Amino acid sequence: MTDRITLDRDTIASGALQEIAAKLGGLVRPLKPEEMEASLTATLAARPRPDPDCPDGDDIWVFAYGSLIWNPAFHFQERRVGLVRGWHRRFCLSTVMGRGTPECPGLVLGLDRGGACKGIAYRVSAAQAREELLVVWRREMVTASYTPRWGKVDLGSRRVSAILFTINRADAHYAPGLDERTVAERMATAEGALGPAADYLFNTEEALRQEGILDVSLERVASHARRLRNQK
Structure with missing residues (x-):
């Protein structure tokens, strides 16, 4: 088991995630x-032109659907x-x-094609945008498993363009088509440098509930994973 680390701003800035990935050799390829930097620059360059009447000016929105x-x-x-x-x-x-771990892989969330997703949109100040987005990139883009892109987010009173971290279907670790029971079994047993996969699952479940967001599939997975862990 890799030594446990806490995922916070200092840990992300230190490059600890990249170091963990590098130690896995050919199993993953961390981005240099x-x-x-090139990915962040390209994403910012592709930003849709803001509406001149937009009250946020040049601020940037980031869409979160999991641990963010x-x-x-x-x-x-x-x-x-x-x-x-x-x-x-x-x-x-x-x-x-x-x-x-390589012996017991876990799972994390991605945005995959189709349907719809409720989450949290964060507005980042234009003055801090590159600095803060680099923190996000160091966390989400350890490898090329996600493809950052711009998408429309409905905030109720209006729609904004936001950065979405969508799954890269060409990535070797993309795991499509897993049924809920298989997901629950993996989430109940896997554990890595950031802790048990179950914590990731249960924390996301609780965070969605607190925001009034119902994700029926995730709730079923969490319920089954909880039963499996209680059976140990």
């Missing part, structure tokens, strides 16, 4: 610093419940580092 809801680790000005259409939350990324 220049690749990460309960542990963002970056600074923001505002957070609101938002809805993304065309993407849904799914345990579709196998992990052998943060919430699993």
Whole structure:
């Protein structure tokens, strides 16, 4: 078992996640610093032109659907419940580092095609945007498992363009088509440098409940994973 680390701003800034990935050899390929910077630069360059009447000016929105809801680790000005259409939350990324090991891989969430997803939209100040987004990139883009892109988020009173971290279907760790029982079994047993996969699952479940967001599939997975852990 890899030594446990706490996922906070200091840990992310230290490059600890990249170090963990590097120790796994060929099992994962961490992005080089220049690749990460290039990804962030390209994403910012692709930003849709803001509406001239937009009250947020040049501030940037980031959409969270998993651990960024309960542990963002970056600074923001505002957070609101938002809805993304065309993407849904799914345990579709196998992990052998943060919430699993090569011997017992865990799973983490990704945004996969189709459906819709309720989550939290964070507004990041334009003055701090690159600094804060680099924290997000160092966390979410340890490898190329996600594809950052812009999408529309419905905040109720209006729609904003936000950065979405969608699953990269070409990535070797993309795990499509897993049924809820299989997901629950993996989440109940896997554990990695960031702790048990079950903590990730249960923390997300609780965070969604606190925001009034119902994810029926995730609730079923959590319920089954809880039963499996109680049987140990």
